[in-house]
Amino acid sequence: MGEYLTVKDHKIHYVKKGDRGQPVVCVHGIPTSSFLWRKVQDRLAAHYQTYALDMLGYGKSDKPTDAEYTASAQAEILDGFLDALGLRQVVLACHDQGGAFGSVFACRYPEKISRFIFMNGVAYDYWPVIEVKAMGKLITAPDFFLQIPLFEMMLPNMLRASAYNRAAFPDKVAREYMAPWMGLEGAKALVRVAAGPSETETMALDLSRIKVPALVIWALNDPYLPFEIAERLKRDLGGPVRIATIPECGHFLQEEKPDEVAAIMHDFLTEYSEGQPGSGPKPGPAPSGAAGEKR
Numbered sequence: 001m002g003e004y005l006t007v008k009d010h011k012i013h014y015v016k017k018g019d020r021g022q023p024v025v026c027v028h029g030i031p032t033s034s035f036l037w038r039k040v041q042d043r044l045a046a047h048y049q050t051y052a053l054d055m056l057g058y059g060k061s062d063k064p065t066d067a068e069y070t071a072s073a074q075a076e077i078l079d080g081f082l083d084a085l086g087l088r089q090v091v092l093a094c095h096d097q098g099g100a101f102g103s104v105f106a107c108r109y110p111e112k113i114s115r116f117i118f119m120n121g122v123a124y125d126y127w128p129v130i131e132v133k134a135m136g137k138l139i140t141a142p143d144f145f146l147q148i149p150l151f152e153m154m155l156p157n158m159l160r161a162s163a164y165n166r167a168a169f170p171d172k173v174a175r176e177y178m179a180p181w182m183g184l185e186g187a188k189a190l191v192r193v194a195a196g197p198s199e200t201e202t203m204a205l206d207l208s209r210i211k212v213p214a215l216v217i218w219a220l221n222d223p224y225l226p227f228e229i230a231e232r233l234k235r236d237l238g239g240p241v242r243i244a245t246i247p248e249c250g251h252f253l254q255e256e257k258p259d260e261v262a263a264i265m266h267d268f269l270t271e272y273s274e275g276q277p278g279s280g281p282k283p284g285p286a287p288s289g290a291a292g293e294k295r
Contacts, residue, residue, distance in 0.1 A: 002034070002060065007080035010067070013060035014053035014081070018045035022114065022269065023087050026052040027078065029096020029122070030132060030193060031155060032252070033059030035176050036095070039258035040265070047266060048091075053081055055101065057196075059180050063189040069196025071097070075105035082112060091269060093117035095254065097127075100202050107209045115272060116210055116237070117265060119217040120225055120251055124232060125199040129224045131158055136195035146187040152178060162251040164221040169255065208238035215242050215268040217261060219249035242268060 002015045015034050024044065026037040034052035041050040054061040056077045057069050067073070078101060082090060092113045094102030099121015106113050131154075138146065156174040160166040181190045214237050216230045227245070234241045244264045249257045 005084045007077055007084055010056055010062040010064065012053055012081055014051055017041040017050045018048050021048040022091055023049045023051065024091040024093055026050060027094040027098035027102050029098040031181065031190060032177060033180060036252065036254050040254050040262050043258060043262035044266065057189055057193040069193045071100040071104045071197040071201045074101040075108060078105045079109060089114050091115040091117065095119050095121055097122050097197055099123055100197055103205055104201060107205050107207065110209050110211065113212055115212055115269060116214040118233060120219050120222050120253060122225065123202050123229050125203055126225055126229055127199055132194050135191055138191045139195040143184060147184050151181050151187055151190060162223060163256055164248050164250040165256055207236040211238040213240050213272045215244065217244050217246065217264055219246045219251065219253040221249055222251040224251055
């Protein structure tokens with residue numbers, strides 16, 4: 001399932017669900033792909049055009065050995081993706097390292113976003129987490145070392161360790177996330193994307209350039225990224241900011257609590273888009289335990 005288009009001479013894979021309302025572009029981080037957003041897309045598709053892409057080096061997109069995988073380079077891939085689809089302005093939703101990619105993009109091209117949604121993403125100098133640092137340091141490792149099925153053993157445990165409810169990552173789901181990283185070439189691709197971005201890029205951002213309404217969703221049982229990031233974003237973003245929290249949920253909130261994530265997103269988007277196509281009943285049950293704040 002999915003389609004391909006060419007962005008800066010690279011094939012980029014994406015999944016579109018929904019044909020009405022505002023375009024919502026969903027950006028993943030490491031070690032995931034567009035697959036992470038499938039449940040949220042299903043719940044939003046009745047109200048929005050949702051696009052989830054595999055960033056360069058991830059999922060089913062190209063994994064060139066000579067490309068840059070910095071947050072800045074991925075922001076340019078995102079810009080090219082919007083241009084290729086003819087999307088002049090979008091709701092941008094980002095997660096994990098996608099938070100860095102999306103923040104760089106939003107600061108660089110603020111006129112191209114109508115709303116900014118940031119969930120359990122990397123920002124400031126809170127990253128990369130130790131597991132990703134360890135992967136990135138293997139960039140100079142010889143091939144024989146990477147032929148050891150290291151990531152095949154490590155990634156399922158890493159995904160489950162990130163969760164409040166480990167049942168959210170049964171073997172079948174874990175295998176989908178692992179598939180792009182299997183074998184020697186897959187392992188080398190994972191090392192490249194892990195080594196690319198750095199906190200120097202996010203520390204240099206002037207987040208006040210993002211003046212559109214913003215939503216920060218935070219799963220409170222994230223073992224990697226602290227809620228303090230959400231509080232700092234509320235202070236530093238240039239427009240009105242809502243914070244919504246999801247208790248009893250780990251880092252990959254789209255996998256554990258898709259109903260809550262979709263309902264919070266829809267509530268936010270309809271509040272700021274009253275009367276526009278795509279508004280209407282919430283796409284899922286009201287998120288129990290979610291709390292909202294506005295500036």
